[in-house]
Amino acid sequence: MNNRLENETSLYLQQHKTNPVDWYPWGEEAFQLAKELDKPIFLSIGYSSCHWCHVMAEESFSNLEIAEILNSNYISIKVDREERPDIDSIYMDAVQAMSGTGGWPLSVFLTPDKLPFFGGTYYPPEDRPGMPGFPKVLQHVLDAFKTLRPKVEESGKGILEHIERSMSRDQKVDESSLDVSVLNDAFEKLNLTYDKINGGFGTMPKFPQAPVLDFLLRYYTRNPESNALKIVEHTLQSIAAGGIHDQLVGGFHRYSTDSNWTVPHFEKMLYDNALLSLTYLNTFKITKDNTYKAITEMTLNFMIKYMSNSDGYFVSSIDADSEGIEGNYYLWSSTELQESLPLDNFSKFEEIFELGKEFSINEINRSTILSKKNSEGTPIRFLIDEKAVIELDQVLSNLNNSRSKRVHPRTDSKVITSWNGLVLRSLAEAGSALNNSQFIAHASRLAELIVNDMKPSNSLRHISTNNSTDSNGYLEDYSHIVNGLLSLFEATSNKDWLTQSLVIADQMIDLFWDKDQSVFFDSPNTATDLIIRPNNILDNAIPSGASAATEALLRLNTITGRGGYKDIAEQSLLNVKKEMTSFPGAVSQWLSCLDYNLGPSKEIVIIGELDDQITIQMRDLIASQYLPNKVMLVINSEEISSWDHLPIMDGKVMLNNKTTAYVCENYACKLPVNDLDLLKEQINSDSQLTTNSPFKVIDSSFFKELS
Secondary structure (H helix, E strand, C coil), rough: CHHHHHHCCCHHCCCCCCCCCCCCCCHEEEEEHHHHHCCCCCEEEEECCCCCHHHHHHHHHCCCCHHHHHHHCEEEEEECCCCCCHHHHHHHHHHHHHHCCCCCCCEEEECCCCEEEECCCCCCCCEECECCCCCHHHHHHHHHHHHHHHHHHHHHHHHHHHHHHHHHHCCCCEEEEEHHHHHHHHHHHHHHHHHHCCCCEECCCCCCCCHHHHHHHHHHHHCCCCHHHHHHHHHHHHHHCCCECCCCCCCCCCCEEECCCEEEEEEEEHHHHHHHHHHHHHHHHHCCCHHHHHHHHHHHHHHHHHCCCCCCCCCCCCCEEEEEECCCCCCCCHHHHHHCCCCCHHHHHHHHHHECCEECCCCCEECEEEEECCCCEEEEEHCCHHHHHHHHHHHHHHHHHCCCCCCCCCEEEEHHHHHHHHHHHHHHHHHCCCHHHHHHHHHHHHHHHHHHHHCCCCCCEEECCEEEEEEECCCCHHHHHHHHHHHHHHHHHHHHHHHHHHHHHHHHHHEEEEECCEEEEHHHHHHHCCCCCCHHHHHHHCCCCHHHHHHHHHHHHHCCCHHHHHHHHHHHHHHCCCCCCCHHHHHHHHHHHHHHHHHEEEEEEEEEECCHHHHHHHHHHHHHHCCCCCCEEEHHHHHHHHCCHHHHCCCCCCCCCCCCCEEEEEEEECCCCCCHHHHHHHHHHCCCCEEECCCCCCCCCCHHHHC
16 A cells, blocks of 8 residues: 555655655645644655665665554655755755764654754664664654653754854955955865875765866966866866766766776766766867867767657656666676677777776676776777777667666656756757757757746746646756856847846846845745745755856846846855855855956857858857856847847947957957957957947846847
């Protein structure tokens, strides 16, 4: 008999519907019952592709004796962290405050009033060295709840106060203290944690940390004498050659369990692949090394083929496990390789690849596939000649055909708006930079879906799955979608995407910005089922909603001249001064925003017929350059009057009846040019700025007209 999770749409909750545990979804029914029966709440938070979530489900939540303890003494609630990032954020902060660690599955004990008073992560079904068994934890927590109730309540209130204090922001930061020295200090701290042998940061487990790498690329453009680019290249090449990278079809696994990227946790998350594809793209723009271009294309093609649904959305994840074994789908023994490849194919495999560390699964030694590297650390698979590429493709095809006969890991088909925003941005920027019409087409289709789905409620939703939707979007959804739409606007010159980005940005401010406290909150101002309204600033697996919102507003301010956008962005930056100087690796997207705000910004306007070859070539040239603080407008010469309200367009016309480009910094412009080579010279030089374009405040009626 199924439990109350039977009718939930979340795949993670569906995976627990047959547990003997009497699970409740998060909601008033569970909390009201806890109050009526005066029982503590056991809150379990995880996600569908989480390996240790599966382990605890099999060991404890399927155990009849443990289920009886829970059902008799607790109200048990199961939450999908991907559906409710706000709940996860609050109680993760609580567990980290109590234990100093966090992770998933997250196991939290609450009073009937939702106050956390004890918690941890994975618990085994019996006592193990250094780790109490779950039944013992349940009994001790129950005893405390019954016999030490005042202390339990006091502890819960104390933890809540701690979380509230941690979310408060310093309102007395001197704006002048946010200068280049903050970036320099952050780089020095990151450099100290750089793994000079294996790339990346720290020891193990090791995460790719794309936002940190993105900041380092920005830092390199400001300080080309630094080793910032070396750190990025070393890390990206090591990741690409490692077991964390699926060498057969592309795509990156979640993180590496070792320091040299060999043995990953095997789940594939949409956000990791969206972020890393953009990092590889930007590294290609700087270096012009085709290795990074190839990995960008490989990763985006992987997402299109394996992580998009029939509508054109992108799904959230691919599980780590198949047949109950983590990595079972991806691992190989020497025998399996030889049986899958003809002799000449196997020889080619041995030239390019090798097997990583062996570990035994069902008494068979199996390993991840690694790419061999040249003396400079570059995966040699990306350095071979055209004839060898054909041979390599045959090797990969044979291995993939063999692997596809195995039991596939399960795909979580839910659509998460914020993660789709990350994909939208990467597809748009890669399509523009690499002149790839397929990527632009997928990005445009995705944007159309997102905008059309907004229309019934005039708001973004966070989740869409199995034709059921959650209408409550979070800050991360709004901010990442705005950034994605802005990138698509630059890639296509379609004014509709700028219009939509303005609409959504204004909604974002209305729903999430608190002008009294000068902070962005993660949940909308309509949220009523939380003990506290979270405002997480840390850039964890993805950039925080607040840092992404800050970037979006800075970009929009450069285009539109709306001073209010910049005011909010700068106040947001002041709020994280302490974190930027103390632990930069946790707020790296904020550092990128600070870099943008310090400038100089680069404004590029191209005016001409959109299908004119020079117009196209100029746009392609700009798109192929790494110009992190730039905005680009490509304006149809016949529609120029509809854009002249924008400060970025002040004084700009098409000259000599030819496509005309303007390159400006902080609205001071170089001489307009009609020639592609001259534009290239201006982009790559510090030639004298000659034309002043004052930054004027514009009438809000223009934006109503635009919308």
